[in-house]
Every structure is written in C-alpha cells, then in structure tokens.
Amino acid sequence: MRESTIMKIHYGTALAAVALVAVHILMRLTQGFAESLEYENVLANYKFIPYAAMLELILILLSIHGFNGLRVILLELKQGRVYEKAVSYGCLAAMIGLIAYGSRTIIMTNMGMI
Amino acid sequence: MVDSLEFDLIICGSGLAGLRAAIAAAKKGPNLKIGIVSKVQVMRSHSVSAEGGTAAVLFEDEGDTIESHVYDTVKGSDFLADQDVAERLCVEMPQEIRQLDHWGMPWSRRDDGRIDQRNFGGYSFPRATYASDKVGFFEMQTLYDTCQKFENIEYLNEWFVTSIIHDGKRFMGVTAIELGSGTFYTIKGKALIIATGGAGRLYSFSTYALSSTPDGLDMGLRAGMALKDMEFVQFHPTGILPSGILITEGARGEGGYLLNNKGERFMKTYAAGKMELAPRDIVSRSIMTEIQEGRGFKHETGVDCMKLDLRHLGDEKIKEKLGGIREISIKFSGQDPAKDLLDIRPVCHYMMGGLHTDIDGATEIQGVWAAGEAACNSVHGSNRLGANSTSECIVWGKITGELAIDYIQKNDSTNPWPHHLVAAEEKRIYDGIFRGNGDVNPYEIRQQLTDTMNEKAYVYKNETNLVEGLKKIRELKQQTWKHVDDKAKEYNTNFANVMELDSMFRVAEIVLLGAINRKESRGAHARTDYPKRDDANFLHHTLAYYDPNGPIMKTHPVTITKYQPVERKY
Amino acid sequence: MPRDEHREGIKGMANPTRYGIERVAYWLMRLSGLGLLAYFVAHIYETSNILRGQVGWDEFLELTQTTEGHLFLAIVIAMCVFHTVNGIRVMLGHGGVGVGKPARPDYPYEPASQNYRHKIGIYSAILLAAIAMMYGLAVMFGE
Amino acid sequence: MAQVSSVPKGQTSPTSKSITLRISRFNPEHDESSGFMEFPISYEKWTTVLEAILDVKKHFDHSVAVRYSCRQATCGSCGMIINGKPRLACFTKISELNSNVVTVEPMNNFPIIRDLAVKFEKLFDTHQKIKPYLIRDDTEIQSNEKEFLQSPEEVEQYIQFANCIKCGLCNSACPTMATDSSFVGPQALAQAYRYVADSRDKGKDSRLKIIDDSHGIWRCHFAGSCSQVCPKGVDPAMGIQLLRGYLLGFRS
Numbered sequence A: 001m002r003e004s005t006i007m008k009i010h011y012g013t014a015l016a017a018v019a020l021v022a023v024h025i026l027m028r029l030t031q032g033f034a035e036s037l038e039y040e041n042v043l044a045n046y047k048f049i050p051y052a053a054m055l056e057l058i059l060i061l062l063s064i065h066g067f068n069g070l071r072v073i074l075l076e077l078k079q080g081r082v083y084e085k086a087v088s089y090g091c092l093a094a095m096i097g098l099i100a101y102g103s104r105t106i107i108m109t110n111m112g113m114i
Numbered sequence B: 001m002v003d004s005l006e007f008d009l010i011i012c013g014s015g016l017a018g019l020r021a022a023i024a025a026a027k028k029g030p031n032l033k034i035g036i037v038s039k040v041q042v043m044r045s046h047s048v049s050a051e052g053g054t055a056a057v058l059f060e061d062e063g064d065t066i067e068s069h070v071y072d073t074v075k076g077s078d079f080l081a082d083q084d085v086a087e088r089l090c091v092e093m094p095q096e097i098r099q100l101d102h103w104g105m106p107w108s109r110r111d112d113g114r115i116d117q118r119n120f121g122g123y124s125f126p127r128a129t130y131a132s133d134k135v136g137f138f139e140m141q142t143l144y145d146t147c148q149k150f151e152n153i154e155y156l157n158e159w160f161v162t163s164i165i166h167d168g169k170r171f172m173g174v175t176a177i178e179l180g181s182g183t184f185y186t187i188k189g190k191a192l193i194i195a196t197g198g199a200g201r202l203y204s205f206s207t208y209a210l211s212s213t214p215d216g217l218d219m220g221l222r223a224g225m226a227l228k229d230m231e232f233v234q235f236h237p238t239g240i241l242p243s244g245i246l247i248t249e250g251a252r253g254e255g256g257y258l259l260n261n262k263g264e265r266f267m268k269t270y271a272a273g274k275m276e277l278a279p280r281d282i283v284s285r286s287i288m289t290e291i292q293e294g295r296g297f298k299h300e301t302g303v304d305c306m307k308l309d310l311r312h313l314g315d316e317k318i319k320e321k322l323g324g325i326r327e328i329s330i331k332f333s334g335q336d337p338a339k340d341l342l343d344i345r346p347v348c349h350y351m352m353g354g355l356h357t358d359i360d361g362a363t364e365i366q367g368v369w370a371a372g373e374a375a376c377n378s379v380h381g382s383n384r385l386g387a388n389s390t391s392e393c394i395v396w397g398k399i400t401g402e403l404a405i406d407y408i409q410k411n412d413s414t415n416p417w418p419h420h421l422v423a424a425e426e427k428r429i430y431d432g433i434f435r436g437n438g439d440v441n442p443y444e445i446r447q448q449l450t451d452t453m454n455e456k457a458y459v460y461k462n463e464t465n466l467v468e469g470l471k472k473i474r475e476l477k478q479q480t481w482k483h484v485d486d487k488a489k490e491y492n493t494n495f496a497n498v499m500e501l502d503s504m505f506r507v508a509e510i511v512l513l514g515a516i517n518r519k520e521s522r523g524a525h526a527r528t529d530y531p532k533r534d535d536a537n538f539l540h541h542t543l544a545y546y547d548p549n550g551p552i553m554k555t556h557p558v559t560i561t562k563y564q565p566v567e568r569k570y
Numbered sequence C: 001m002p003r004d005e006h007r008e009g010i011k012g013m014a015n016p017t018r019y020g021i022e023r024v025a026y027w028l029m030r031l032s033g034l035g036l037l038a039y040f041v042a043h044i045y046e047t048s049n050i051l052r053g054q055v056g057w058d059e060f061l062e063l064t065q066t067t068e069g070h071l072f073l074a075i076v077i078a079m080c081v082f083h084t085v086n087g088i089r090v091m092l093g094h095g096g097v098g099v100g101k102p103a104r105p106d107y108p109y110e111p112a113s114q115n116y117r118h119k120i121g122i123y124s125a126i127l128l129a130a131i132a133m134m135y136g137l138a139v140m141f142g143e
Numbered sequence D: 001m002a003q004v005s006s007v008p009k010g011q012t013s014p015t016s017k018s019i020t021l022r023i024s025r026f027n028p029e030h031d032e033s034s035g036f037m038e039f040p041i042s043y044e045k046w047t048t049v050l051e052a053i054l055d056v057k058k059h060f061d062h063s064v065a066v067r068y069s070c071r072q073a074t075c076g077s078c079g080m081i082i083n084g085k086p087r088l089a090c091f092t093k094i095s096e097l098n099s100n101v102v103t104v105e106p107m108n109n110f111p112i113i114r115d116l117a118v119k120f121e122k123l124f125d126t127h128q129k130i131k132p133y134l135i136r137d138d139t140e141i142q143s144n145e146k147e148f149l150q151s152p153e154e155v156e157q158y159i160q161f162a163n164c165i166k167c168g169l170c171n172s173a174c175p176t177m178a179t180d181s182s183f184v185g186p187q188a189l190a191q192a193y194r195y196v197a198d199s200r201d202k203g204k205d206s207r208l209k210i211i212d213d214s215h216g217i218w219r220c221h222f223a224g225s226c227s228q229v230c231p232k233g234v235d236p237a238m239g240i241q242l243l244r245g246y247l248l249g250f251r252s
C-alpha cells in the first residue's frame, strides 16, 4: 500500500475514533462510573446490539490506528529491509490478533454464550 | 602507485563559472564524463556571496541597447578592456538571464511579471538583474540544482587540486588531494576548465570567502601559463566594519547616500553626474581622499571609515530589496540600516587579472580553458563594473564548457602519461610542505602577508610603498613557515592552508611587480606619483610568467575595435 | 545505531527539553500514543474477562479497582485527552491549516509555522488533559 | 584576532572579554572516542564562534578540523552544535550566548569526518532525489524566447524556501532524523515544496510520488525543530505541512 493511503487511514481512524470514544466514555460517565462497571450493566450493554456494534467498530478502528502508530515509531527507530518487513507484518498480525481477540469477547457476550 | 581517476572533462572550481560550464558541457556531450573538482563542497563556493546583480540588456523595448552596455563596460575599464570581448559579453548575456529564468532562478519581478533590473555603478541604464540582494546565491542554487538533472556530472567535493599535468603542449590531467581521506590522486582528463575564482584573500580586509586564495592561479602559473593584469585589484567602496563583509552596490543603486563627517554627500565633488553610482574605483578613491583630508569617521576599532545612509529608503524597501545586507549589518555590526548609518570602508573585492586567455577563454596550453574570475579574457580591463562579473562567469562558463566538449570529441590523445611530473609534484607538496620543518607559524606569516598587501597596495599606491611591500613579502617568504604541524591525513586543513599560503607568495609578488611597473593611473590602479593615465606608454596588458627566480614580466596589446580611448568622466 | 553515522539516536527523539513547546508536544504525542496502545490492549484483555462470568469479572474488577488502578486510569484519561486534542491539532497542521503563509523572511527570522495558534493548541491540549484527569480522579475517588 | 575579522590593525580594545572555548576533538580513523579540548579565548562583542575557532587553529592548535568558507552565513559550511544547539558558527556571536563556556561539537545525524567537520553526502543525495529543478518541456531556451512571466506575488509563494543554504542544521535538529537514517529530512522536503510552489514548475506529481514513501514526508511529525534552528528563515516545517496538504487532498 502507498504510504499516503496508510496515513490517510491513520488520520481517518483517528477522526472516527474521536466521536466513538467520546460516546463510549460518556456512557460510562452517564451511568455513573462505578455502576457502569457492574457485571449486569456491562453484560446488558453488550447485549444491546447498536452498542456492541459500536464497540466492535472502536475495536477495529483503534487497533488499526494504534498498531499503525506503533509501526511508524518502530520504522523510525531502526532501518533495514528485514527489520522493516518484520515490523510491518508484525504490527499487522498484532492488529488482526487483537481485533480477533476483542471480537470474540463482543460476539460471544452479545450472543449470550457465557 | 598513485591512486587515479579518469574523466573526459575536468572542471576545477564549482563557482558560477564552473557550474555553468558543467551544464553546457553535460548538455553538449551527454556521453562524456564530467568531473567537478572543488576544494569546497559545490554549494560552498565563493560565488554564493555575490549580492547585487548580474548585468544584461533586457529592455531594448524600453530604451536600453547592447551597444550602450558595451560602451559602459569599456569606459568603466578605463579603455583597457578588449573591446571584442566586452561586446561578446553583452551580446550573450540577455539570453543567459532568460535561460536562468527557465531553469528556475527566482529573479525579482516587476508588477507586469517581467524580470526586474536595478541601477548599478557606471551604467547608463538600470541593467543589474537582481534577486533581492542574493543574486550570486540564487544563481548558484539554480545552477547547482540544474546540474542535478545530469547523470554525467560527478562531484568531487573537497578535493584540493595542486597542479596541472601536461606534456608541454597538451593537457593530460591534474593532481589533487582528497581532503576527507587525505589521499593523493591523479585525475586524468582530456580537457580542463579552470574556474577557481578570485584571490582576494591576498588582502586581510576583504569581501571574499576565506577560501578565495590564489592556488588556482598559481597552479596555472606553475604550469607555464601567464597571469595577466594582476595589478588591477578592485576595492569596493562599501565593506562594512568590522568584518569587511560586502554591503552591495545595490544599496546605492536603490538610492543610498555616502556621507562624510560634515553630513555631505561628498560624491558631488568627484562625480557630480553619477554621484554614488560612479564606478567603484572612483567612489573608493573619493572615500579615501575624504578620509585623508580629515572628513572621515573613526570606527570603534580605530579604523577610518565613512557612512552609508539608507535610512530614507524606509524599512519596507530595505527588507524587500536589501534583506541580505540588512541581516548582515544588524547581525555582524549591530546597525539596522533603517535606523542607523552604516560604517563602511573600501575593501578588496575583485581581481580584474587572472589567467591569460583569448576571447574564447582558451589558455596557452591546448585543452585548458579558464573561465570566471580566475580567467582574464580582458573583459573588465583595469576596472570591472559591478554586476559584470557574474555575467562574465556565466557567459564564459557556457562558452568554455561547449568548446571543451568540441575539443574532446575531435582530439584523441595517446601520449604516454608523464609519471615523472606526478612524482615531482608529490615531492613538492609532501617533502616540500607536508614534511617541511620550521618554527614560524604559517598563520602568522599569512596574516603579515595580507596585512602588508592591505597597507602597501590599497586604493592609492606609490613607488615607495609598493617597493617596501615587495621587499617585505620576499622577506616573509624566506622565513621557515613551510611545515604542517597537523600530521593526520584526514581532513587536514592545516596542510591545505599552508599550500594556499605557498601560492599566495608567488601571486602577491606578481601583483606588486605589476603595480610597480605600471607607472600611470588607470582604473583601479591609482598611483599618487603618476596620477594620470598614460596611453602612450601603458595602453597594454601586463603578462607574468613563472620562473623559479621570480616572475618574468611581459606586455600584451589591447584590442580596440570601435571606441578610441578618451578621458573618463562621470 | 551504527556509531559512525553519528545519529543522535533514541535520546534525540526522546529528549523534549530543547527546541521549545513544539518538541514537548511531539514527545507527549508519542508517549501518549504508546501509552494508549498499551492500555487499549490491556483493556481488551480486561473486558474479555466477562467471558469468565460474574465471578471472573468481579475478580478482575477487584484487581483494577484499587488506588493504583485508579491513578493509572487517571493517567490514561489524561493521555487520551491530550492525544485526542493534540491529534486534532497535528492533523490540521499536517493538512496545512494554521501553519502560516509563505512569505519573504525578514531577519530576525521567526518561523511562521511555530506560531501562537499551534502553541495555544498545545497548551490547551495539556490543560484539557489536566482538567480531565482531575475530573476523572474526582469521579473515581469521589464516592 | 583570527584572520576572518580582518580589520586593518588597531584591533584589541579594552572592551574585550574572555571565555573558555571547548572544542570536541575526534578522528574516527585514529581515536577510540571523542574528547574535548579547552582554550581560553578573548572576544569582542562582534566576535563570532567561527572566528574563535579559527583563532584556536591559528594560535593554539593547527590541527582543529572545521569547515568554513564565506563567514557571512551564505555558504552553509559551518553548521555545528554550539552550546547544545545546532547553529552556524559564523552566524553566532559569542556575546549572544551569555555563557562563560562555549562548547562546540559536530552536528548530530551526520557522520563525523574529523572534529567539527561532518559528511554531507547523504544530504546532497536526498536533495538530488526530490528533483530540485523546474520540470517542464521547455526549460532549455530557444533563441529570442522571452522569460516565463511570474508576478511578485507568485515569487513570494516560494522565495522563502529558496533561501536554503544546505547547512543541514534542520536535519541535525529533527527528532526523526535522530533515529531514521532513511528519512528524506526537512532540508530536502522543503526544497521539494520550493519547486512545487513555483508557478513555473509542472513537476508536482512526480515529486509528490517520490516523497510519498515509507521514509518520506510522512515521517515528519511537525515537531518544528527544523524551523527553529534554520538560520535563513526557511521554515521547512511549514513547507512540509503545505506539501502534505497536497497528498492529503486539502490542496491542489
């Protein structure tokens, strides 16, 4: 991928995340911080499909943004063909891994598979 | 075995002349290998310091003419210019200005989008093409950047060329030291263009870059070429104190005044017609006369000076057109030209003389051309007009670049490589200088030499001073300064400095001898003991050839085409 | 880092004490980005405990709902706010917004891109982060 | 006084003061590591750091390796770290440093040749890489052709960036440069913008392609240090962000 495409995605994900993270945190705050973390409430949130979808979206966007950010830092730290390939694929793998792992939580909870 | 490189064309020097030659050559001979060899990195050449303008006739539709440019140049030269050469300069130049524009030169513009020009000393039309007051810098940048297009140009940055190798008739190569590693090389080539610039660091009070020493001239001299007209050293009227950095003539071109301690624009006494915009030799002499007659100022360093007044131009105009000298005067002298009077004094600025060439820039050795300030094709005669030098560099850069390629394509040299000459050169610099002995500090000798030049061969000269100067310099030469205390190979500037000093002695001697011999006053050469121009005896060029026992002086005729010498009045 | 390249190395990147507030912002941006990433990964892991049912979730909550946990969270909030606000500033800058217009520079040179708008942006990012952190602490320790 | 401040005679005045000049000495070919040498230097209010160094070279130790030429801040030779910051030695007066000790070291992010002199090959190469010349078909002039018209306002769009003297101070200050040996760097990026912004140029797209690389323009994070140290007011940070505007579609 062209570096400009990657970076456009980086900025795009950041912008989208601004809105979504705001909602996510506001939900915590409107519910009262401590209560929001109680098992039932959390579970209820997960079961609410629009909210679960939003969480999934946050998960994907921030994973992309975060791991790309990490890739950028690592690319600047050290150079070399092998190293740079490793960084790129490593970050991509970590990103996919994290998305998969997080999705598992969201989907399973949402479908009541606990 | 000595390390060796090979190019088709070697260009020694990366100033305006060198770079323009490189482009012309690279374009004409796309399959030939061109090497730019320079003792500084390409963009660090002295040419970046040129400030005020480049002369060319651009507005024939508005009344300017080539003819007028030619005449101004010839008159400015006090009729010592070769007139065919001056004409060539003026005819070629307009095209070159536009070519630079096409390459990206950021010329200052008029509101109608055309290239702007400003007034300069000695011209009868505003014809100094400018880009703020960093003309040389922007020209260098444009040429350097344009060079980047060509794959057949190679840059040997920080290579100190020490000698020219030829078989008595034809050029074969040069010897050089790569300063970074300290390795001695021979660089073989079919043709050479010498573009090593001026040698103004012969004087201690000088506008030149610290790298402007006569090693290029000396190299040619030792190779058997003549130095021509070396006694003509230009003193620019406005070097700022204490550094000697140039305040461009453009400052006066834009309307600046020169004031004495009575607050008068004293130029009215000396050149009422042109006032501050008289040619440089006249303005510098006027300043020195004012000072000698007690109408000068004392700078806090104790040096006599005059004042340059730009305040009436206003802050905005100064920022727009003279940004560079504004920066220089605020930073280095603590004077803001919009508020303060600047302390100025005549300063060594240009050498009309150089390696003797014909109108094409060809030297006396086949395959060697010289261009730019290092060359003396006699376009400036005894006094160069401001803005004509960058023009010269560009025009003869192009001419020599193209001629050298023609020559390379026509000639095939098969002569055996003269190893013995390389060996002799190696011995000269390593045994003679690098491993030399002595306890006299070469830097102090250099200081004394340049101070002597300043004292004895300044704006006004006379027999006594010149002879004393010559004696002093010969005396200094005898001292044991020829040694290099820095024994490392890598980036040994101490070594380079001592080699520079070595060359300064030979060239300084020629400057002084030429001045002693020329018993008249002409252009920049002003003798108080012979205050008149003497066409009967001295309407000729001076040539100096190398000889181990001291230079051999000869003369050479001036080419006069249209304009018979008349008295020079402004 | 090959020594002969004479690069300043990580300490050049990580030393925010020279070159003014812009360099501090650069440094904080990196730090907060990495911090958030670390938190983000941890947070995904944390929430995955819900799959272990009520007991697992509560166990984990206990681990995090400590004073240290709260302090850590407060820092995360600060990082998040700084990173977001400064991120918006940086993105605007990257798009060429508020970085000044090309103009003839006059000595003494003051780079137009290092202007008050961006400085205000940086200071407000820091300020907002501090306020958010306070607020977060108040909420968490408030009950 | 060093040969640079070459006022004819009568030089030392009662106003001169003195400082200690610490010069970093290192010849990678022979030395294990760098060390400092100290020299007492007397100075006037206008004495520059370059003059002080040359004074040392002249009177104390001929072997100090330092690059210099114009002594008027136009040739870009004398960049070095002076009291912790990249500056031009010829454009820094001792009196403005307000310190009794002046420490000079070679620029960061450039390989050291010896002492204060560093290698510039990399900078020259990246500069060349971004095609620093007008790109269009008719750059070679035909006889009697006129100049390309350009209004003063159009000149104003790029003239600032054309002031770059290739001193490398920006590359020495940039935090990305500190670790990324493949980064194009602020010097070259600013020059890319200089030509893109020139109304005579038609090479925008090819230049954008070159810098849109994994070690290209995106590795600038608007740290701004480049602009802060630039001795010529070039403001590479601005040029880079404006250039990036094109790549992000904010400008065309």
Ligand SMILES: Cc1cc2nc3c(=O)[nH]c(=O)nc-3n(C[C@H](O)[C@H](O)[C@H](O)COP(=O)(O)OP(=O)(O)OC[C@H]3O[C@@H](n4cnc5c(N)ncnc54)[C@H](O)[C@@H]3O)c2cc1C
Binding pocket: B012, B013, B014, B015, B016, B017, B018, B037, B038, B039, B040, B044, B045, B046, B047, B048, B049, B050, B051, B052, B053, B054, B055, B135, B136, B159, B160, B161, B162, B195, B196, B197, B198, B207, B208, B209, B211, B212, B215, B216, B246, B248, B349, B350, B371, B372, B373, B374, B386, B387, B388, B389, B390, B391, B393
């Ligand atoms: C301060 C100042 C301002 C000026 N302003 C103007 C102006 O406004 N208009 C105008 O027309 N003229 C002006 N001039 C004059 C003009 O700048 C010079 O004449 C011109 O730049 C000379 O260019 P050049 O190419 O001949 O040589 P330079 O630019 O002097 O270059 C010489 C080159 O030769 C190299 N060299 C020298 N010796 C060796 C060696 N031994 N081995 C290898 N390389 C070597 C150097 O490294 C350098 O690259 C000015 C001059 C000064 C001093």
Ligand code: HEM
Binding pocket: A011, A014, A015, A017, A018, A021, A062, A063, A065, A066, A067, A068, A069, A070, A072, A073, C029, C030, C032, C033, C034, C036, C037, C038, C040, C083, C084, C085, C087, C088, C090, C091, D220, D221, D222
């Ligand atoms: C929510 C709003 C966010 C915005 C507006 C935002 C914006 C940005 C921007 C613009 C950059 C690029 C900085 C540069 O190029 O100099 C960036 C980098 C980065 N972001 Fe974010 N970001 C946000 C959230 C996050 C989150 C939640 C994480 C963690 C998962 C994160 C991790 C990173 C990382 C690791 C970098 C690289 C750091 C750097 O290059 O300086 N960001 N962010």
Ligand code: SF4
Binding pocket: D163, D164, D165, D166, D167, D168, D169, D170, D171, D186, D187, D190, D226, D229, D230, D231, D232, D233, D234, D235, D236
């Ligand atoms: S942009 Fe400024 S600091 Fe960078 S090389 Fe050019 S002049 Fe030097």
Ligand code: F3S
Binding pocket: D173, D174, D175, D176, D177, D185, D186, D219, D220, D221, D222, D223, D224, D225, D226, D227, D236, D237, D240
């Ligand atoms: S310092 Fe470096 S990070 Fe960007 S703004 Fe300048 S290039």
Ligand code: FES
Binding pocket: D067, D068, D069, D070, D071, D072, D073, D074, D075, D076, D077, D078, D079, D088, D089, D090, D091
């Ligand atoms: S010596 Fe030329 S920039 Fe300092």
